[in-house]
Amino acid sequence: MSKNASNAASISNDSVTPADHVIHGEWHVRYDYPVGEVGAKFFDALKQKKILATRCSASGLSYLPPRAYCERSFEACDGWVEAGLQGTIEAATIVTAAFDNLPSPPYAIAYVKLDGIDTALVNFVKDIDLSDVVSAAARLTPGTKVKVQFVDMPVGRITDFHYVPA
Amino acid sequence: MKRPNVAVVGVGQTDFRSRRDDKTYPELAQDAVLLALKDAGMLPEQIDAIVFSMAPTEFMGVHDCEKWSVDYTWARGKPFMRVHTGGATGGSAVQAAYAHIASGQYRTVLVVGADRITETPDAQQILNLIWDPFYEQDFALNTVTMTALAAQRYMYKYKTTEEQFARVVVRARRNALNNPSAHLKGKIEVSDVMASPRISWPYKLFDICPRSAGAAAMVLTTQDVAKDYCARPAFLTGASGVSNTVFMGDRMGSSADMDIADQAELVKAANECYRQAGITNPMSQIQVTEIYDPFSSFQFPQLESLGFCDRGHAQDLSDEGAFDMGGAVAVNPSGGTLCTNPIGVTGLVRAAEAARQVMGRSEKMQVKNVHNALATAIGGSTQFFTVTMFSDEPRGGATIL
Numbered sequence: 386m387s388k389n390a391s392n393a394a395s396i397s398n399d400s401v402t403p404a405d406h407v408i409h410g411e412w413h414v415r416y417d418y419p420v421g422e423v424g425a426k427f428f429d430a431l432k433q434k435k436i437l438a439t440r441c442s443a444s445g446l447s448y449l450p451p452r453a454y455c456e457r458s459f460e461a462c463d464g465w466v467e468a469g470l471q472g473t474i475e476a477a478t479i480v481t482a483a484f485d486n487l488p489s490p491p492y493a494i495a496y497v498k499l500d501g502i503d504t505a506l507v508n509f510v511k512d513i514d515l516s517d518v519v520s521a522a523a524r525l526t527p528g529t530k531v532k533v534q535f536v537d538m539p540v541g542r543i544t545d546f547h548y549v550p551a
Numbered sequence: 552m553k554r555p556n557v558a559v560v561g562v563g564q565t566d567f568r569s570r571r572d573d574k575t576y577p578e579l580a581q582d583a584v585l586l587a588l589k590d591a592g593m594l595p596e597q598i599d600a601i602v603f604s605m606a607p608t609e610f611m612g613v614h615d616c617e618k619w620s621v622d623y624t625w626a627r628g629k630p631f632m633r634v635h636t637g638g639a640t641g642g643s644a645v646q647a648a649y650a651h652i653a654s655g656q657y658r659t660v661l662v663v664g665a666d667r668i669t670e671t672p673d674a675q676q677i678l679n680l681i682w683d684p685f686y687e688q689d690f691a692l693n694t695v696t697m698t699a700l701a702a703q704r705y706m707y708k709y710k711t712t713e714e715q716f717a718r719v720v721v722r723a724r725r726n727a728l729n730n731p732s733a734h735l736k737g738k739i740e741v742s743d744v745m746a747s748p749r750i751s752w753p754y755k756l757f758d759i760c761p762r763s764a765g766a767a768a769m770v771l772t773t774q775d776v777a778k779d780y781c782a783r784p785a786f787l788t789g790a791s792g793v794s795n796t797v798f799m800g801d802r803m804g805s806s807a808d809m810d811i812a813d814q815a816e817l818v819k820a821a822n823e824c825y826r827q828a829g830i831t832n833p834m835s836q837i838q839v840t841e842i843y844d845p846f847s848s849f850q851f852p853q854l855e856s857l858g859f860c861d862r863g864h865a866q867d868l869s870d871e872g873a874f875d876m877g878g879a880v881a882v883n884p885s886g887g888t889l890c891t892n893p894i895g896v897t898g899l900v901r902a903a904e905a906a907r908q909v910m911g912r913s914e915k916m917q918v919k920n921v922h923n924a925l926a927t928a929i930g931g932s933t934q935f936f937t938v939t940m941f942s943d944e945p946r947g948g949a950t951i952l
Contacts (some may be wrong), residue, residue: 405572410612418684428685446806450686456796457808475803476811478699480691482750485673487691494690496700496772498804505800522752529708544689 386459425466427451428541436468436533436546438502449499469500470533471551477510477525479518493514497531497548512549524550556774556945558784558888559910561591562903567734567765567784567891569669576611577623579766580665580923584624584895585776587661587768590912592780595625598770599657603633604644604664605797606895606930609677610762611667624663637681638694639792640664641767641898642928642937646790648771649939658773665766674762681932682797690848695759697799697932699751704803704812705752709851709863713753716847717744718869720757720889723844726876727886729915734763734891744847759848760892767896769903774945785906785924789828789940793820797932811933814849817856820938825858828940829947830923837940839881839908839918840925841901845888850874853883853927857938876918883910884916898928902939909941 420428423439427450430437439462440447441455447466448455455462477495480488493513496505510531515521530551539545566570571579588595601624603617613619617633620626628701634644641664648660668674675693682688702804707710718741727736739757740894747756777784793816795809797803802811809815830836842853851865859880860868868874874882883889885904888897905924907913921943 405570412609412612416684420685424645424685434626449800450683450798457799473804475800476700476704477752478696478703478749479752480696480699481752482695482748484679484693484695487676487679487693492691494692494696494700496800496803498800501803503806504798505803507687507692507800509690518749518752522703525703527704542689543686 423451423453431545432539432541434535434539436470436499437465438468440464440466446503447501449502449504466501468502472497472499472531472533474525474529474531475505475527479515479521479525481518493521493525495531495548497527499533508547510548554653555652555655555841557649557771557787558774558777558781559769559771559787559906559941560777560781560784561587561589561593561770562906563587563590564732564767564900564903565765566732567763567893569734569764570764571764572668573632576613576616576667577620577667578876579667579764580663581623583665583766583768584661584663585831587770588866589662590624591769591770593659595940598625598629598661600630600651600660601626602644602648602651602660602662603631604641604662604896604899605633606635606637606640606666607677610671610674610894612670620665624661630657636935637930638845639898639928639930639935639937641896641900641902642939643792643935644899645769645902645939646792646937648769649787649790652771652773659776660771662770662771662899663766663768664895664896664899667764668762669764684760696751698846699754700709700799700849701811701933702753702846705848705852709866711851711866713745715866716743716758717868719739719844719850720744722875723883723886723889726780726884726916727890730885732765732891733886734761736886736890753848754846760845760889761872763891763893765893765896766864767899767903769899769906781910783910783943785909785941786943786945787939788942788946789824789830789938791820791823791827792935792937793817794936795934796916797934799932810825812852813862814852814856814929814933814936816936817853817927820936821857824938824940827946828923828942830940834860834879836882837923837925838921839884841883841887841904842925842927843888843898843901843929844883845892847889850882856911857925857927881918884913884918898937901928902941906941909943
């Protein structure tokens with residue numbers, strides 16, 4: 386971690402320092418996050434354009450993102466199942482404001498329950514006209530069908546796919 | 552041994568605004584301590600332990616700033632802990648202080664915190680980093696977009712209109728006119744909310760809280776001590792909390808056991824709080840609420856989960872004025888989180904405002920004949936929930952079921 390701090394503006398000797406004089410700082414922090422055994426299997430499958438969920442035979446629930454343990458039965462997820470590449474929107478929003486370090490607006494985000502899986506997985510919805518927010522929102526209501534579209538050359542990242550209208 | 556009853560004898564909060572360039576971070580916290588001790592009529596040496604209320608420190612920009620605040624809050628030589636559950640931090644901090652006293656470990660406890668959010672230009676960049684880097688962080692989740700997603704789901708379930716959310720904002724800004732500490736306040740119309748810039752469907756700018764700087768503190772003690780300092784203390788009669796998975800996608804769809812749109816965790820939390828406080832009919836027994844509402848979409852699901860009305864009915868009651876000052880239950884006389892959001896102490900401000908209502912110290916915000924006042928706080932990916940009741944008499948309080 387490196388830390389840079391310096392006086393943002395120099396104060397001349399004959400001026401009074403005001404209370405709102407600021408000291409500038411920036412944080413530059415780097416990380417490397419291991420994906421773990423469960424994550425490795427999921428990301429490896431993405432390279433084959435497959436989405437794998439973990440499943441708990443005790444509760445019957447299947448999880449995306451994959452979980453090592455079932456959060457309802459407290460039993461280990463003891464199997465993997467392949468998710469359908471179509472699904473149903475459970476919640477969506479259309480972002481029209483710019484946030485630092487996030488994509489340029491507009492864009493649509495949705496939680497989608499893929500066929501055969503018990504939980505919803507977040508991703509962007511692309512190939513949809515967002516020029517009018519109200520009408521775009523009407524086309525992304527819960528219950529709307531979408532499908533998974535993989536990039537041509539998946540690399541084993543969650544960004545290897547996104548959703549598009551079915 | 553009988554468990555001691557716990558009461559609030561003093562609260563303090565600074566003015567909240569975008570910038571507090573007149574003070575550094577711990578100096579702000581110190582101001583709130585001074586105000587709370589003065590309100591309680593106590594001296595620093597009468598405080599036995601300190602609970603520090605602070606959420607992520609990346610906004611104000613000094614990591615784990617509670618260490619900077621120890622001497623400023625007169626904690627030297629005393630037990631000190633920081634509590635952090637995101638937006639629920641203040642609610643959890645008050646409940647930690649309550650447990651300190653109810654357990655018999657400490658007699659008088661100070662809860663204090665401060666926050667300042669505009670030291671960094673975009674808080675939402677930091678809030679995106681609360682998601683894991685593997686599955687969710689890449690999709691522009693932050694507190695605005697995550698709650699917009701739940702709001703869209705709520706609107707679909709109950710046919711809520713954008714104007715019904717806007718009316719919540721109008722009421723909040725109007726109520727805040729009576730609150731000298733509030734950050735945003737004023738007489739606005741539904742059309743003003745609707746005309747504000749679109750941010751993330753269904754939110755416009757006015758549907759979203761401001762980023763506030765300021766501090767708050769609260770002094771809690773036993774009933775025996777309280778009677779010497781306060782003619783009308785606010786007894787803490789119910790304290791409960793529920794947490795849920797960070798994964799919002801587990802909380803929607805046919806297999807979910809709780810729906811994120813409904814903030815259904817609060818049903819469980821409210822039932823436990825009401826059991827402790829002896830509440831069987833919230834609408835008739837609770838006169839005022841200070842619920843955690845950083846977005847206009849937060850009041851309806853909360854009021855429903857807290858048992859004030861059936862699912863899908865809060866929007867109509869809101870339209871009819873049931874949650875106005877003088878309505879069936881006064882919701883957020885202070886203007887709530889929609890008008891003031893110093894994240895690390897917002898839940899503490901909710902609790903302080905509820906306690907002041909019971910103590911009869913709310914001045915222009917005061918609701919008449921308050922016997923029970925309810926405060927909530929919510930944090931994380933809408934995953935940490937606290938419900939706290941303040942009452943004008945002890946109720947016997949928590950017993951383990």
